[in-house]
Amino acid sequence: MKTMKIYEPAMCCSTGLCGVGVDTELLRISTVLNTLENNGVHVDRFNLSNNPQKFVTNQTINNYVKENGVDGLPVVVIDDEITITGRYPTNDEFVKLLNVPENYIGEKPDAVNAASKKTQGCGCSGGDCCC
Structure with a gap:
């Protein structure tokens, strides 16, 4: 298996997810790395x-x-x-660089958005309500 190491700029904590303003990219990276770890793929991260x-x-x-x-x-x-x-690598790049299945990084944002759109509204076709 390939080894990945990420060398990051100085941050207040190991993930950069502290303080009042959370950087959404750092949140994505932490989520992907946690999901990879849960699937047995370790990525070293150095701040x-x-x-x-x-x-x-x-x-x-x-x-x-x-x-x-x-x-x-x-x-x-x-x-x-x-x-x-x-x-940082995109989710697709993580998959390609580490040669892991897509499900090792979690659901793709498009899949999550599509799933949430299906459950919104009153059930009318395309979300256009007639009543």
Whole structure:
């Protein structure tokens, strides 16, 4: 199985999901990583505030940060090679990069939206009520 490591900018906590304003992208990443973990797929996640030594000891990441600064984070590493920089992987990219089934990352947002649309309204066709 492929190994994934995510090197993130400095955040107040390990997930960045603390404080009053929650970043929806960090929430998505935490959800995907938790779902992957529940399916037996571990992804290492290193935050510059909590794991600065990981940025120092990994020569590839150290050189990347020296060249691009912390504004170039996050960095996604697959099997010790930088794969994505400056952003997190999309859900589809997680599936492809880790070579896992789609259900390992949870439902796709489109599937969730479609399911919720089906349950909304009074049951009239297309949500257009005649009465």
